[in-house]
Amino acid sequence: MNAPPNAEQIDPVMVAVTEMQGLADLFSRMQNVCWSKCIPNVREGILAMGEMSCVDRCVSKYFDVHKMVGEKLQEQMQKAQMQQPGATPS
Amino acid sequence: MNAPPNAEQIDPVMVAVTEMQGLADLFSRMQNVCWSKCIPNVREGILAMGEMSCVDRCVSKYFDVHKMVGEKLQEQMQKAQMQQPGATPS
Amino acid sequence: MNAPPNAEQIDPVMVAVTEMQGLADLFSRMQNVCWSKCIPNVREGILAMGEMSCVDRCVSKYFDVHKMVGEKLQEQMQKAQMQQPGATPS
Amino acid sequence: LNDMQMQDSLNTYNGLVERCFNECITHFRAKDLEKAETGCIERCVTKFMAFSQRIGTRFQEKNMQQATPPSQ
């Protein structure tokens, strides 16, 4: 809290920490999603073959969706900045 | 963040930050709830008329519930402080 | 992060805070789980007898599971450190 | 620590709102709460308070039981 005065606004350490938190958040969500999509039960204490490949594909697809959403978001935001819609009928 | 030493206990900046976090948390929960209540699918990339009014009403009701829960909570806590129940049968 | 040099690595205050956060997180998860397992509806504003004992048992079991998972995790991690599996078929 | 507690109670509050909303609000034909809904919300809060008190007491009992005093 007693940081040097001018490093306040864009502290590179905080940026790195935030990035890491973003990655940790991404991982933890992916883990939850892929567990619920790929692991139907715990009747066995090991991963079955089918579960393993499901996990692999789930990770692969999750990354692809992550990337796609990022691109789409940016594209949308640029569009939104350009046209700025006004009317919102209720 | 470089507050004077003795302002530690009730730092107004922290109060403001907490309030903002509370509001952000409220918004994010409302967003999740209203999405799941009002958006049954993404077969179209746009909001249908019915979805729009559902969202509007969802926000309105969510705020009302938020307010009501707050009032009810306070009322209950005052009651609890006055009578202090002892026995808790198992 | 440019804190006084030697208090950096194992700040006892941070350890205590983290422990408290862990406990708070445990409590909040337990609360959610036991609510959804024991409280089927809010048709009445009071806890029914059966709901009360369900809550008591839910807490008891949750603690047992918490303890058991902790032990099992440690055991597994020790095993993992000893054998270090290499092959991961896809 | 103080901030943490503030944060905690805010989370509990917001969590309760979400819970009771999900429990009691089932349709969006109008923008105002109906009588049945407000009644449900009231019961939901009262019940949650009772639930919360009981589970909190049990939690603390268990937690004390389990805690081994640190040898310092």
Place this chain on the structure above:
Amino acid sequence: LNDMQMQDSLNTYNGLVERCFNECITHFRAKDLEKAETGCIERCVTKFMAFSQRIGTRFQEKNMQQATPPSQ
């Protein structure tokens, strides 16, 4: 505060990914996205943006309405 905003938008982003993944990805017979899936993701993002804008506007309206100016 700035960090908090960064954190917030990251959460929104990651939350949207999770939401659209759950909405659009239903099987794992292959590791690449199929045409139907990418189309669904696109609509999901567009729809979420529209939803998000609308709900954000309504939220701010309500929030202002409700806020009583602090007497300092």
Place this chain on the structure above:
Amino acid sequence: LNDMQMQDSLNTYNGLVERCFNECITHFRAKDLEKAETGCIERCVTKFMAFSQRIGTRFQEKNMQQATPPSQ
């Protein structure tokens, strides 16, 4: 950063407890765990560890693949 890691593993631990509890505890007729339940919890933890290791490895592979080195 160190604190963050501690926080993370605590979250993983608490999350695992919740997951396995939901998976394995289905009734509350008694306050002690039954044999079937403890067996289920054991398998749940073992399976989660295997799952976790696999998904962690895949995640890191993908993450490295995707990361473009910063030009500083």
